Amino acid sequence: MISVLPAPGADLETADASATAWALAARGGDPEAADRFVRALHGDVLRYVTYLSGDPQTAHDLTQDTFARALGSLHRFEGRASARTWLLSIARRAVADSLRRAAVRPRIADCVDWRTAQERAQPRGLPGFEDGVALLDLLEALPEERREAFVLTQVVGLSYEEAAGFVGCPVGTVRSRVSRARTALERLVRESEAPGVQPA
Template sequence: MTGAGDGASPDFKRDMLAQLPALRAFAVSLCGRHDQADDLLQNTILKAWSNQESFTPGTNMKAWLFRILRNDFYSELRIRRRELQDSDGEHSAQLAVHPGQHAALDLKDFGRALEALPSDHREAIILVGASGFSYEEAAAICGCAVGTLKSRVNRARASLRDLLSLGEDDDFGPDTTFPAGSSGTKSV
């Protein structure tokens, strides 16, 4: 072991090791299973070893170690309560997440198409589409008439559709060809 334990005092190590039988018994009484108790005991010793500078020499080592073990046990218990038992995989089979790579590629393509727009069109669509300004607010920012700004936004949208090879009704988003949970095969 390296790190916090490099400068461990022999007294700290000796006192900690002397508490192992009592700690293990306490861990078994909390967990009810020896294998879980051993894991809990190991975590306790690792935490105590790595945080030995927080132990005040001359105080009760046993109480300090028991508190670490108890806190670790209840932390793990809280985590396990939020977890769902699904040993047969039935619940996880119902969950589906669309692959992230498609969205990342779509975003990259969109960024390139946005950069290809003339600067006044890019500015107009970013102000209205991404920043949420009204046409009037965006026109004031750009120093142009509202009609001019609306025209720029319209031309920017049309250019983006062309650059991205989208039709009028195409959407960005999850693949509708194979919805979540489908195997990619059609039933007859």
């Protein structure tokens, strides 16, 4: 079997050029090139979706979804960017779609009074627990786009560049949203601490 991995000492540029050539050949209908394209970038996609999703258990499904999307839209790939860059942008969208689906998917409770069970399952008496609950309440007051940018950069720990790639907007837009979210949160904290003043 011919190895599709870069030879020892081969640089990333050479590997990218090979993967891009295979993607272009696969676009033309070459099944062997499609196989080489998938094998060459499978590890990179798997590591990337694991990092973005934070869930190693779903990483293989997300990787498969990424390649299914890529092969389905290969006819639009023109090689302007490397196949690796193109594929990782598809992987980012696959993870984002997966997270959105998970957020709206109903969860099944195995008890009659699921609200009480959920409240009892919450940790109590931990350092910072009350502050964490207060932060969640304050975040709910932010517009969705600002809340998302703030959580991705300040809570999850993504860089502004990573967050911009994740949400699909310019880095400056993410910086602006985070700055406005901080300003709004600071105002809400001041209001909540003022005696006799109800927070907005």
